[in-house]
Amino acid sequence: xxxxxxxxxxxxxxxxxxxxxxxxxxxxxxxxxxxxxxxxxxxxxxxxxxxxxxxxxxxxxxxxxxxxxxxxxxxxxxxxxxxxxxxxxxxxxxxxxxxxxxxxxxxxxxxxxxxxxxxxxxxxxxxxxxxxxxxxxxxxxxxxxxxxxxxxxxxxxxxxxxxxxxxxxxxxxxxxxxxxxxxxxxxxxxxxxxxxxxxxxxxxxxxxxxxxxxxxxxxxxxxxxxxxxxxxxxxxxxxxxxxxxxxxxxxxxxxxxxxxxxxxxxxxxxxxxxxxxxxxxxxxxxxxxxxxxxxxxxxxxxxxxxxxxxxxxxxxxxxxxxxxxxxxxxxxxxxxxxxxxxxxxxxxxxxxxxxxxxxxxxxxxxx
Amino acid sequence: xxxxxxxxxxxxxxxxxxxxxxxxxxxxxxxxxxxxxxxxxxxxxxxxxxxxxxxxxxxxxxxxxxxxxxxxxxxxxxxxxxxxxxxxxxxxxxxxxxxxxxxxxxxxxxxxxxxxxxxxxxxxxxxxxxxxxxxxxxxxxxxxxxxxxxxxxxxxxxxxxxxxxxxxxxxxxxxxxxxxxxxxxxxxxxxxxxxxxxxxxxxxxxxxxxxxxxxxxxxxxxxxxxxxxxxxxxxxxxxxxxxxxxxxxxxxxxxxxxxxxxxxxxxxxxxxxxxxxxxxxxxxxxxxxxxxxxxxxxxxxxxxxxxxxxxxxxxxxxxxxxxxxxxxxxxxxxxxxxxxxxxxxxxxxxxxxxxxxxxxxxxxxxx
Numbered sequence: 001x002x003x004x005x006x007x008x009x010x011x012x013x014x015x016x017x018x019x020x021x022x023x024x025x026x027x028x029x030x031x032x033x034x035x036x037x038x039x040x041x042x043x044x045x046x047x048x049x050x051x052x053x054x055x056x057x058x059x060x061x062x063x064x065x066x067x068x069x070x071x072x073x074x075x076x077x078x079x080x081x082x083x084x085x086x087x088x089x090x091x092x093x094x095x096x097x098x099x100x101x102x103x104x105x106x107x108x109x110x111x112x113x114x115x116x117x118x119x120x121x122x123x124x125x126x127x128x129x130x131x132x133x134x135x136x137x138x139x140x141x142x143x144x145x146x147x148x149x150x151x152x153x154x155x156x157x158x159x160x161x162x163x164x165x166x167x168x169x170x171x172x173x174x175x176x177x178x179x180x181x182x183x184x185x186x187x188x189x190x191x192x193x194x195x196x197x198x199x200x201x202x203x204x205x206x207x208x209x210x211x212x213x214x215x216x217x218x219x220x221x222x223x224x225x226x227x228x229x230x231x232x233x234x235x236x237x238x239x240x241x242x243x244x245x246x247x248x249x250x251x252x253x254x255x256x257x258x259x260x261x262x263x264x265x266x267x268x269x270x271x272x273x274x275x276x277x278x279x280x281x282x283x284x285x286x287x288x289x290x291x292x293x294x295x296x297x298x299x300x301x302x303x304x305x306x307x308x309x310x311x312x313x314x315x316x317x318x319x320x321x322x323x324x325x326x327x328x329x330x331x332x333x334x335x336x337x338x339x340x341x342x343x344x345x346x347x348x349x350x351x352x353x354x355x356x357x358x359x360x361x362x363x364x365x366x367x
Numbered sequence: 368x369x370x371x372x373x374x375x376x377x378x379x380x381x382x383x384x385x386x387x388x389x390x391x392x393x394x395x396x397x398x399x400x401x402x403x404x405x406x407x408x409x410x411x412x413x414x415x416x417x418x419x420x421x422x423x424x425x426x427x428x429x430x431x432x433x434x435x436x437x438x439x440x441x442x443x444x445x446x447x448x449x450x451x452x453x454x455x456x457x458x459x460x461x462x463x464x465x466x467x468x469x470x471x472x473x474x475x476x477x478x479x480x481x482x483x484x485x486x487x488x489x490x491x492x493x494x495x496x497x498x499x500x501x502x503x504x505x506x507x508x509x510x511x512x513x514x515x516x517x518x519x520x521x522x523x524x525x526x527x528x529x530x531x532x533x534x535x536x537x538x539x540x541x542x543x544x545x546x547x548x549x550x551x552x553x554x555x556x557x558x559x560x561x562x563x564x565x566x567x568x569x570x571x572x573x574x575x576x577x578x579x580x581x582x583x584x585x586x587x588x589x590x591x592x593x594x595x596x597x598x599x600x601x602x603x604x605x606x607x608x609x610x611x612x613x614x615x616x617x618x619x620x621x622x623x624x625x626x627x628x629x630x631x632x633x634x635x636x637x638x639x640x641x642x643x644x645x646x647x648x649x650x651x652x653x654x655x656x657x658x659x660x661x662x663x664x665x666x667x668x669x670x671x672x673x674x675x676x677x678x679x680x681x682x683x684x685x686x687x688x689x690x691x692x693x694x695x696x697x698x699x700x701x702x703x704x705x706x707x708x709x710x711x712x713x714x715x716x717x718x719x720x721x722x723x724x725x726x727x728x729x730x731x732x733x734x
Contacts, residue, residue, distance in 0.1 A: 067454045082368065082508055138452065141449055
């Protein structure tokens with residue numbers, strides 16, 4: 001693994017492909033953090049195993065497990081899934097496993113962004129985050145891929161979505177938050193995205209999903225399904241605080257032109273009825289920083305937009321809500337060549353994210 | 368990774384290649400065990416880094432480092448060397464990283480032998496050894512190679528040498544020791560070697576190097592340099608207890624025929640003058656099982672036979688002895704296409720082995 005410090009993907013002719021482009025595989029991390037996940041991670045592990053299995057139908061899955069959880073991960077996951085030992089602070093592969101870029105020769109490189117647990121000492125979610133922050137580089141080493149060292153810039157993979165053709169979606173709530181790169185202006189942050197993702201157009205949504213503790217990552221509210229097309233998490237209930245938030249995003253999307261000059265086709269993806277954590281569920285969580293991670297009745301940031309696009313499948317969350325089926329049907333129409341697998345994901349949602357947050361695709365070397 | 372339980376390499380048409388056949392790469396483990404290595408492993412790490420660097424001139428080196436040592440390993444080793452996180456009890460890659468076998472299609476599989484720290488509770492060298500014993504399978508998983516599960520049979524990689532053409536060298540002192548497979552007869556042990564290494568002729572040397580605490584592994588006294596040719600650790604000093612031991616081995620080798628019916632050409636490789644650990648060196652070692660690992664004046668199992676055959680280099684130990692040069696010249700004659708790199712290896716010898724013991728080759732997939 002060569003650590004690249006002096007150039008950027010843009011300068012070297014690399015770009016981040018869209019998630020819907022072909023994958024070599026997918027990276028996940030085995031959950032065990034007892035203040036993130038119920039019952040010492042037991043409940044989440046069951047869901048992660050199901051999700052890993054679903055993705056493995058499409059592509060090679062690598063699951064990183066700590067030394068403590070390695071044997072358990074190896075025993076619970078099917079043989080076709082690779083398990084590697086890797087220290088971690090938690091299980092959000094999207095946010096701190098490498099963002100991969102490719103060039104027109106099919107070479108793959110990683111980007112090692114800085115990670116500070118979604119806001120560092122300002123409003124981050126746990127401390128320390130050193131093991132998470134080390135993972136991108138460790139994975140590039142493991143995969144024998146060169147890696148761009150960009151730890152000076154704080155970014156999580158879930159805070160960006162690209163169409164692979166020069167357009168990037170982000171939220172102001174996240175990228176302009178105080179806990180990430182407060183020394184940089186909006187224009188300077190745009191410049192980082194241009195140089196590292198090789199994009200020319202950045203579409204700034206104002207916000208994400210209500211109560212999304214990542215400072216409202218874009219990947220929970222809006223995602224490209226193809227160049228020129230997005231899904232937007234939506235509610236028709238004007239009483240819901242989310243209504244104004246989604247509406248504000250819709251207005252931006254309707255005005256936007258992508259890097260190719262196209263207007264975006266916006267598909268509304270319904271939200272489930274508000275999902276709130278129960279007293280019983282809160283009991284299953286250990287304390288974080290001597291305080292409860294969640295309080296009973298707290299609304300969780302449930303959204304169907306938080307799906308993973310695998311080569312042959314869409315792996316999406318379900319919440320036991322009537323909208324489950326509706327959202328599934330919409331995605332089926334948008335991804336006609338892929339089978340939709342819906343997995344009951346309440347135990348992941350309790351951790352603070354969903355299926356997209358716990359996966360990171362490796363683009364294919366095949367051209 | 369598929370775990371193969373029902374067949375054997377012999378049945379599947381796989382064989383263990385000779386070490387002098389082309390390699391894909393080499394596996395090492397970063398040392399840190401403070402009762403094996405001086406100064407918390409500090410001295411050994413310096414030597415390991417030098418050895419890894421020398422081998423990396425020939426082939427891809429992967430170094431496994433514990434979570435604690437990962438950052439240090441990554442910082443000390445050159446970029447071209449891959450570092451992966453992996454728990455371990457100690458750093459003897461030869462003995463418990465996979466033995467690899469190949470077939471005539473260039474497919475590589477691993478063998479996961481049982482490992483019990485050179486004798487288990489009978490006369491093993493440390494306890495526990497669970498992390499070491501898990502490494503072969505973990506590495507096959509990491510490398511995406513299928514693996515033969517043969518943990519029921521205790522064997523270390525350093526206790527066998529093959530010519531790749533059907534012949535295997537072992538010592539009686541080791542393979543018939545009480546701490547390994549006492550329930551198996553010599554014939555039954557031979558049968559295991561036949562089925563897993565795909566050999567037809569097993570040459571049993573009576574013993575190895577005096578005081579070799581592995582129960583006298585063959586790889587410290589005798590090694591194939593080519594089919595039909597071996598080097599034998601030798602002393603002309605009849606007062607030395609090693610003299611009778613090497614002589615007994617020589618007699619067996621002179622009588623032997625290999626699998627192809629050839630008589631073996633035996634090249635004597637001189638031993639250095641006895642190397643004994645000093646009081647000062649013993650002070651640098653932590654206790655093992657509440658007892659000293661070594662006592663001042665203890666003779667160490669120094670031997671030049673403990674070299675590694677890399678694709679373009681022979682990486683061999685030096686002891687600061689007049690025989691260093693002599694041994695180097697002999698190996699240079701025997702390996703005319705390879706450059707001989709001699710590395711001062713006292714700090715590895717103190718740990719109980721040498722360069723061959725801390726390396727494990729991965730045969731090449733190229734045919």
